[in-house]
Amino acid sequence: MAQVPFIIHEQQFNRLKSVIGRLCVECAARAVFLVDRDGQTIAVHGDIGDMDTTSFASLAAGNVAATHSMAKLIGENTFPSVVHEGERDSIFISVIGRSLLVVVFDERSTLGLVKIRAKKASHEVARILDDAADDSKAFSIAQDSVFADISDDDIDSLFA
Amino acid sequence: MTFINYASREINCKIVYYGPGLCGKTTNLQHIYDSTAQEAKGKLISLATETDRTLFFDFMPLELGTVRGFKTRFHLYTVPGQVYYDASRKLILKGVDGVVFVADSQEERMDANVESLYNLEENLSSQGYDLMKLPYVLQLNKRDLPNVIPMEDLTYELQKKGEPVIEAVASTGTGVFDTLKGVAKQVLTELRKS
Numbered sequence: 001m002a003q004v005p006f007i008i009h010e011q012q013f014n015r016l017k018s019v020i021g022r023l024c025v026e027c028a029a030r031a032v033f034l035v036d037r038d039g040q041t042i043a044v045h046g047d048i049g050d051m052d053t054t055s056f057a058s059l060a061a062g063n064v065a066a067t068h069s070m071a072k073l074i075g076e077n078t079f080p081s082v083v084h085e086g087e088r089d090s091i092f093i094s095v096i097g098r099s100l101l102v103v104v105f106d107e108r109s110t111l112g113l114v115k116i117r118a119k120k121a122s123h124e125v126a127r128i129l130d131d132a133a134d135d136s137k138a139f140s141i142a143q144d145s146v147f148a149d150i151s152d153d154d155i156d157s158l159f160a
Numbered sequence: 161m162t163f164i165n166y167a168s169r170e171i172n173c174k175i176v177y178y179g180p181g182l183c184g185k186t187t188n189l190q191h192i193y194d195s196t197a198q199e200a201k202g203k204l205i206s207l208a209t210e211t212d213r214t215l216f217f218d219f220m221p222l223e224l225g226t227v228r229g230f231k232t233r234f235h236l237y238t239v240p241g242q243v244y245y246d247a248s249r250k251l252i253l254k255g256v257d258g259v260v261f262v263a264d265s266q267e268e269r270m271d272a273n274v275e276s277l278y279n280l281e282e283n284l285s286s287q288g289y290d291l292m293k294l295p296y297v298l299q300l301n302k303r304d305l306p307n308v309i310p311m312e313d314l315t316y317e318l319q320k321k322g323e324p325v326i327e328a329v330a331s332t333g334t335g336v337f338d339t340l341k342g343v344a345k346q347v348l349t350e351l352r353k354s
Contacts, residue, residue, distance in 0.1 A: 004161075005161060005162035005163065005164050005351070006161050006162070006163050006164070007164045007165075007166065008163075008164070008165045008166065008167060009166050009167070010166055010167040013165065013166070013167035013168070014167065036163060036255070037254070037255070038161060038163070038174055038254060038255025039174070039219075039235060039255070040163045040172045040174075040235070042163075042165075052202055052203050054202045054221045054235075055202055055203050055205050055219065055221070058205065058219045058221075058235065059205065059219075062207075062216060062217060062219075062251070062252075065251040065254065066216070066248075066251065069247055069251060146228045146229065146230065147228070147351045147352055148352055149228065150227055150228060150348060150349075150351065150352055152345075152349075154227050154228065155227070155344070155345050155348050155349070156345075157225070158224040158225045158227065158232060158344070159224070159337065159341045159344075
């Protein structure tokens with residue numbers, strides 16, 4: 001494997017949920033997502049209805065990856081945030097290291113409010129994700145019997 | 161990068177289908193999508209041009225089942241095959257856990273296969289990956305067409321490291337799940353070594 005897996009433990013997950021839950025309330029957002037830059041959803045809070053959150057996360061990551069490359073082409077290092085404004089709903093994406101904080105909001109909020117609150121929350125999110133990254137490096141999942149004991153039969157059974 | 165969430169007990173992995181233009185990468189995903197139970201899959205997202213050529217990527221989440229109490233989720237991506245979309249291909253390889261190279265078996269596409277495989281190695285390398293160390297499967301697609309190169313010759317030309325080589329006709333589904341199984345098995349086996 002090229003890189004060690006990124007592991008989120010229960011306590012870190014709950015801390016992240018709490019931060020994005022608070023952000024969602026503070027900026028009157030419809031929903032807040034925390035997404036890995038590779039497109040994996042880490043945590044979600046808010047009114048997601050029947051939204052396809054998996055696809056949403058993947059497209060948000062693709063969007064930021066493309067924007068980041070466009071920044072490089074015009075001589076910018078990166079665009080730390082991306083905004084999409086719609087008629088009713090809008091999206092604000094803030095890049096935090098290798099993760100993205102994505103806020104979906106409507107006319108009950110404003111871009112200014114979202115930016116201010118998201119900035120504050122992003123510091124907390126960055127701290128928790130740094131902890132998780134350090135733990136991931138130090139933690140050998142091979143020592144965890146759950147993974148060390150995965151047998152060929154276990155894997156074959158997925159395709160039975 | 162495999163993402164493991166102990167709170168929700170999920171393992172998330174990213175598989176990328178690579179290969180030259182029109183080799184059948186999207187057709188592989190389309191067949192998996194059409195043949196999978198509704199509850200095991202999300203939407204198939206296709207960022208395509210007006211002529212249905214992949215512009216940025218196709219994406220499909222697939223839940224394979226549970227291993228040792230952890231749900232296994234595979235995010236399947238294709239890249240655009242056309243040479244000039246190289247910037248997009250690089251982006252999609254970020255965080256990859258396993259690669260499927262879909263080769264077009266037709267004689268006249270051999271140069272395109274070789275060029276695309278070289279491009280894969282280069283783009284992986286630019287992202288800090290080594291193809292020789294990644295879970296990897298070579299699929300020889302379009303085996304039903306009349307002008308195909310014999311399997312032994314294609315394998316000799318394109319096999320990089322003794323990876324599984326699977327004959328396929330993606331349009332009918334032949335070999336599609338064997339290919340997915342081949343790469344998924346390697347990705348999960350890697351978890352034992354992390």
